[in-house]
Amino acid sequence: MLLSPTTALLLFALAAPIALLVLYSFWTQSGFNVDTQPTLVQYATVFTREGYRTLFLRSVAISSVVTLVTVALAYPIAYFVAFRVQRAKFTWLLLLTIPFWTSYLLRVFAWKVILGFNGVINSGLISLGLISRPLEFLLYNPTAVVVTMAHTYAAFAILPIYVSLEKIDRSLLEAAADLGDGPFRRFMRVTLPLSLPGIIGAAVLIFVPTTGDYVTPSLVGGSDGVMIANLIQVQFGRVNNWPLGAALAISSMAAVGIIAVSVTQAARLAVARIR
Amino acid sequence: MEGSDFIRIDKVTKQFGAATAVDGVSLHIAKGEFFSLLGPSGCGKTTLLRMIGGFAFPDEGRIVLDGADVTDLPPNRRPTNMVFQSYAIFPHLNVRDNIAYGLRVERMSAGERNARVDEALAMIRLSGYGERKAQQLSGGERQRVALARALVKRPKVLLLDEPLGALDKRLRETMQIELRQIQRDVGITFIFVTHDQEEALSMSDRVAVMEKGRVLQVADPKTLYERPVSRAVADFIGTMNFFEGRLVDLSNGKATVETAALGRVEASMPSGGTFAPGARVLIAIRPEKLVLSHEQPEAPFVPGKIVAASYLGDRSQIQVSISGADTPVAVVTQTSTAFRDGEFVYISWRSGGPLLIAE
Amino acid sequence: MNGARHRQWGGGLAIYAFAYLAFLYIPVLLLPLFSFNDSLFIAFPLRGFTTKWYAAMAADTQMRAALWNTLKVGATASLVSTILGLLAAKALTQSAPLPSRGFVLGFANLSLFIPEIVIGIALLILMTSVGLPLSLTSVVIGHVLICLPFALLVLMSRLEGFDSSLEEASRDLGENAWMTFWRVTFPLVLPGIIASLLLTFIVSFDDFMLAFFLCGTDTTLPVYIFGELRFPYKLPNVLALGAAILIASAALIALAEWARRLGAEGAARDRVIGA
Numbered sequence: 001m002l003l004s005p006t007t008a009l010l011l012f013a014l015a016a017p018i019a020l021l022v023l024y025s026f027w028t029q030s031g032f033n034v035d036t037q038p039t040l041v042q043y044a045t046v047f048t049r050e051g052y053r054t055l056f057l058r059s060v061a062i063s064s065v066v067t068l069v070t071v072a073l074a075y076p077i078a079y080f081v082a083f084r085v086q087r088a089k090f091t092w093l094l095l096l097t098i099p100f101w102t103s104y105l106l107r108v109f110a111w112k113v114i115l116g117f118n119g120v121i122n123s124g125l126i127s128l129g130l131i132s133r134p135l136e137f138l139l140y141n142p143t144a145v146v147v148t149m150a151h152t153y154a155a156f157a158i159l160p161i162y163v164s165l166e167k168i169d170r171s172l173l174e175a176a177a178d179l180g181d182g183p184f185r186r187f188m189r190v191t192l193p194l195s196l197p198g199i200i201g202a203a204v205l206i207f208v209p210t211t212g213d214y215v216t217p218s219l220v221g222g223s224d225g226v227m228i229a230n231l232i233q234v235q236f237g238r239v240n241n242w243p244l245g246a247a248l249a250i251s252s253m254a255a256v257g258i259i260a261v262s263v264t265q266a267a268r269l270a271v272a273r274i275r
Numbered sequence: 276m277e278g279s280d281f282i283r284i285d286k287v288t289k290q291f292g293a294a295t296a297v298d299g300v301s302l303h304i305a306k307g308e309f310f311s312l313l314g315p316s317g318c319g320k321t322t323l324l325r326m327i328g329g330f331a332f333p334d335e336g337r338i339v340l341d342g343a344d345v346t347d348l349p350p351n352r353r354p355t356n357m358v359f360q361s362y363a364i365f366p367h368l369n370v371r372d373n374i375a376y377g378l379r380v381e382r383m384s385a386g387e388r389n390a391r392v393d394e395a396l397a398m399i400r401l402s403g404y405g406e407r408k409a410q411q412l413s414g415g416e417r418q419r420v421a422l423a424r425a426l427v428k429r430p431k432v433l434l435l436d437e438p439l440g441a442l443d444k445r446l447r448e449t450m451q452i453e454l455r456q457i458q459r460d461v462g463i464t465f466i467f468v469t470h471d472q473e474e475a476l477s478m479s480d481r482v483a484v485m486e487k488g489r490v491l492q493v494a495d496p497k498t499l500y501e502r503p504v505s506r507a508v509a510d511f512i513g514t515m516n517f518f519e520g521r522l523v524d525l526s527n528g529k530a531t532v533e534t535a536a537l538g539r540v541e542a543s544m545p546s547g548g549t550f551a552p553g554a555r556v557l558i559a560i561r562p563e564k565l566v567l568s569h570e571q572p573e574a575p576f577v578p579g580k581i582v583a584a585s586y587l588g589d590r591s592q593i594q595v596s597i598s599g600a601d602t603p604v605a606v607v608t609q610t611s612t613a614f615r616d617g618e619f620v621y622i623s624w625r626s627g628g629p630l631l632i633a634e
Numbered sequence: 635m636n637g638a639r640h641r642q643w644g645g646g647l648a649i650y651a652f653a654y655l656a657f658l659y660i661p662v663l664l665l666p667l668f669s670f671n672d673s674l675f676i677a678f679p680l681r682g683f684t685t686k687w688y689a690a691m692a693a694d695t696q697m698r699a700a701l702w703n704t705l706k707v708g709a710t711a712s713l714v715s716t717i718l719g720l721l722a723a724k725a726l727t728q729s730a731p732l733p734s735r736g737f738v739l740g741f742a743n744l745s746l747f748i749p750e751i752v753i754g755i756a757l758l759i760l761m762t763s764v765g766l767p768l769s770l771t772s773v774v775i776g777h778v779l780i781c782l783p784f785a786l787l788v789l790m791s792r793l794e795g796f797d798s799s800l801e802e803a804s805r806d807l808g809e810n811a812w813m814t815f816w817r818v819t820f821p822l823v824l825p826g827i828i829a830s831l832l833l834t835f836i837v838s839f840d841d842f843m844l845a846f847f848l849c850g851t852d853t854t855l856p857v858y859i860f861g862e863l864r865f866p867y868k869l870p871n872v873l874a875l876g877a878a879i880l881i882a883s884a885a886l887i888a889l890a891e892w893a894r895r896l897g898a899e900g901a902a903r904d905r906v907i908g909a
Contacts, residue, residue: 002725003738006718006782010741013779017756018748024759077654080647092651094891099658101833101887105842105856106876109863110661113668113676120664123677154658204747212749215842219863229751236755236847246759249752256749330802350805363803367821376817377807421803428807 024246034243042247052231056252059228060259062142063210066149067203073150074157074202079191082165093162100155105215111148112219115139140222148220149210156205164198165191193271200264211256228252281306281464282327282432287336289322296322298488299336304466304481306341309458311467311475314485315511320468321360321436323485327466328357328434341431351380356425357434360441362417364409370396370420371405377428395423398457415446422454426461433458435467439474451478472512476500484508504545506632509559516565516604518558519634522550530631532558536599537577542629550631557632562607564628567593567614568621576623579604584614595622666877674867687874694871700858704839707770707854711777712835718778719785719830720823726786727793743783753779754847761848768850776844781834788833788894792826825893832890836883855879 025042028035046052081092099107114120115138122134138144168191176186210216214229221227228248235245282304289297297319304310312320325331327338329350338346345353356377365373374395378388396402399419404412412420418438425433438454439447455478458465469475475482476496483493484507492499492508503509506517520534530542530550540558550556566572579597593614594603604622614620668676672684691697722742726735745753757776761768800822804814820827842856849857859875862868 002721006722013775017760020759021756076650080651098884099662101836102880102883103840118677127679208747212751351808357806359799361799363799380808
């Protein structure tokens with residue numbers, strides 16, 4: 001009974017819209033109206049149009065690199081707070097999460113300002129006399145997207161990994177040491193496998209939203225950094241082809257889901273082999 | 276409503292999914308009685324207690340309290356109060372407000388409420404502790420606050436769900452005495468759930484032994500110990516040696532049983548149950564009813580060999596292997612005579628020691 | 635020997651941890667820094683101190699309207715999602731687990747695993763399909779959806795340590811269900827409720843992607859900022875606004891975390907002593 005308002009909201013605001021989105025992807029746009037004759041033509045476009053495939057593959061590639069980089073950068077810090085920090089854990093966690101809660105849009109914008117042609121890095125280096133002309137490779141490319149996202153999604157990596165590390169019973173580590181493992185082998189054989197749920201959680205929490213992020217690519221990505229979400233967004237904006245946008249969204253969501261599940265399973269299997 | 280009908284539990288059954296937690300239990304409890312529900316975990320004793328308190332409702336059967344059917348009443352409309360296993364001390368309230376919690380429901384004057392709380396604090400000997408928070412209390416103090424909070428409501432029945440389980444051994448023994456004393460002073464009927472047989476025997480007027488949702492025996496502690504009606508009861512309460520045998524004769528209150536291990540044994544009859552000559556039965560003998568000696572005693576006796584001897588200070592527990600029995604026989608002796616592993620000894624038994632139990 | 639290596643490792647980790655903090659904070663702190671810089675361009679060297687951008691920001695009526703809209707949306711979304719979250723968390727943490735527990739929990743957290751752009755366009759389609767105009771109300775609906783996982787996270791962890799015999803004790807001592815909630819459950823869950831209100835407010839306040847699709851003509855602050863980013867001469871105003879938002883949200887978050895910890899520690903302490 002207590003659940004009914006929440007369930008009602010979820011049905012109305014989540015299940016129904018997603019179902020409608022699926023429906024739309026089988027329709028076609030004619031002028032300002034929608035033709036509700038079911039057809040697969042949108043999906044045909046999604047899968048056959050040359051530019052779309054490249055864009056899609058690039059999106060997955062960028063999101064994958066972002067996920068890897070963010071998790072790899074975050075793991076040591078989560079480890080540090082969980083195992084090395086003794087008394088100030090709360091302060092560290094607070095420090096690590098505050099940037100995450102402060103305007104996402106402004107953080108992306110900050111990177112645009114930092115990496116820009118006349119931006120902080122270039123102007124700083126020039127005024128220090130280290131370079132004479134602004135570096136052009138900093139902004140408007142996939143690397144800029146990766147750096148920016150590694151910053152904006154950091155907390156999604158730190159927190160789940162920290163929680164899984166913090167949960168590890170310290171006597172397990174003592175037992176591993178007692179049974180002859182040095183610090184490195186102990187980490188590989190005990191800590192890493194036990195923190196896998198956190199790593200997987202972090203990876204999913206980064207991979208999924210980054211594929212749908214159109215703000216970062218449009219602000220710092222340039223033409224080489226355009227991602228699938230930008231394409232979806234213009235279908236609902238300038239281009240005004242909602243059915244195609246719906247088909248793009250559904251296909252990318254399905255692909256993201258499949259990739260996330262299979263990589264997760266592969267990681268589980270691989271770690272299960274650690275004895 | 277005097278007599279043993281103060282609380283009437285009538286064929287109460289409670290199912291959780293496919294599992295039957297309480298299976299057709301009927302009990303009558305008298306006013307002012309200290310009544311224990313004893314059994315291993317999962318025997319249904321806590322479920323039964325929660326049904327009396329109104330936290331669970333029977334699928335079948337009735338619960339009548341002081342003449343009123345309370346079976347379907349919620350907890351706040353029953354004249355019962357509970358001491359919870361976790362004590363359930365409200366962490367956001369101090370000791371005084373915890374005890375006054377139920378009194379505020381009754382909307383009495385502040386003066387009367389304070390007086391009642393002071394009285395309760397004095398009863399549990401925590402008079403200076405009123406302003407303390409739950410976190411500042413030790414386990415024993417929390418237990419006493421939980422008791423006071425329930426008793427201050429002046430319930431007709433106080434329900435106690437393993438209230439001493441979380442305490443260490445010494446504190447538990449102190450609290451057993453204190454609890455019994457308080458019960459005598461206030462004269463309220465206590466229903467006490469425990470899995471600790473010593474606790475149940477030492478505190479209760481009567482005990483119901485439960486297993487798998489059923490009541491096996493209801494009796495006072497002495498009867499329960501000396502005249503268990505079944506192997507399960509005998510097994511659960513103290514240590515008991517069992518010997519298989521066949522009933523050969525029944526005459527003037529005595530049974531004669533032919534056993535493989537002990538030969539012919541004369542046993543006392545249990546109060547209930549009917550036996551026919553020729554039936555397969557059990558002879559049960561408590562370890563302290565057996566006598567061990569190095570020299571051959573008067574018949575009847577059996578020879579055996581000591582396989583383990585543990586010194587327990589005031590007494591020794593000896594395991595003796597005898598022919599015709601699969602498991603060694605447990606014997607408790609005074610420590611005046613020393614017995615060692617591997618010695619050959621004779622076991623005899625005191626008259627009145629062997630009990631007849633249906634198999 | 636082992637210990638020495640240990641310390642070395644720990645030292646390296648600590649250096650890394652501080653470097654990571656710098657990576658997190660420097661981009662964010664650049665905004666306040668340049669917001670006091672007397673130059674239209676965000677570049678070194680700094681040109682001198684000014685507060686004129688803050689004056690310009692304060693005079694911007696469009697911005698004030700957008701801020702007011704955002705505050706209204708945030709207050710409504712946080713209140714609704716916290717109430718829904720509290721009801722659901724109560725039902726989901728009951729000692730007898732509901733058969734639908736996993737399903738409802740997964741359903742409620744689903745919005746974390748769906749790219750926000752998809753939620754945005756799906757809700758956009760729903761609104762147009764049922765003929766509701768885009769307004770702040772539609773933004774609130776979307777925000778409640780994305781706030782719900784955060785409310786649930788905070789409130790469930792608060793309620794999970796909750797000893798249900800406390801409520802039983804209250805019933806046993808004569809209180810009815812409503813008064814039991816008021817006298818026992820509510821005061822004990824209050825830190826969680828405060829933390830949930832603050833966190834969900836921030837999530838709503840910060841959201842750009844959903845508001846972009848759903849706000850119609852009622853601009854919220856992030857949507858307004860996104861629009862301003864196109865005009866270089868307005869950048870310093872955005873910086874000033876960004877700095878103000880950063881400080882306000884950092885303060886709110888510190889407050890929320892503090893309330894949550896207060897609750898979590900209280901709950902943990904009760905469990906330890908109760909055991």
